[in-house]
Amino acid sequence: MDQALTLINSMSLILTLILPLMILLVIMVLFLIDKVRKIEDIANSLISNISNIGGTTINSKVDPSFLGVSGKNLWDTIAEKNNPQNLSENDIDLLRSKFRPMLEKHLLDLFSTGLSDARNGTPKSIPKTEKSYTTLRGEIEIWIPSQAHNTVYNTGFELTKATDADVSRLESKLMETVYELFNSIKLTPPDSLIDELMTKAGYGDDSEVKNLLEP
16 A cells, blocks of 8 residues: 555656646747747748849849849830949940840730731730740840830731721821830830831731732
């Protein structure tokens, strides 16, 4: 009987000692879990900030010849509205020369989308102002101001059903928009681009429509 009481007392003593330790261990584990979560949140925040320098998302696929600038930041840089990468004048001039063929391609694509939508009977659906293109060295996002963007698309759309009186007005508006775009980024507007756009719509020098109208 005495041995049983001694055993019970010993177990009670052991439990009395272990229980506080277990409670303390649980508290420490919960504390550590909370700290780990906070550290993880801070790390994610730092990664996000590093990956978005000056509003430009760093992407390993971005064409390096554009010096890490893309989208609206690319436009703002060559228009000298903003320079998040602190590029030199020579670098900005280099960007302009790289940007010119991409801008011409973007305008052709945008105009063609308007033509295609109208010819297919699709309701007007102006694309996003920013579009990604693949180059030989990666990808680049091209952005232009929304007013010019909408005008180019709408002109393509409206030319498919334009009357003779409307064609001249639409072509004039298209030329004005394209010239303003190029001038705003200190590039010489390409006359050939307007001819190419109008030819796509069936009103260029080589278009069947114009040939049929000529005596």
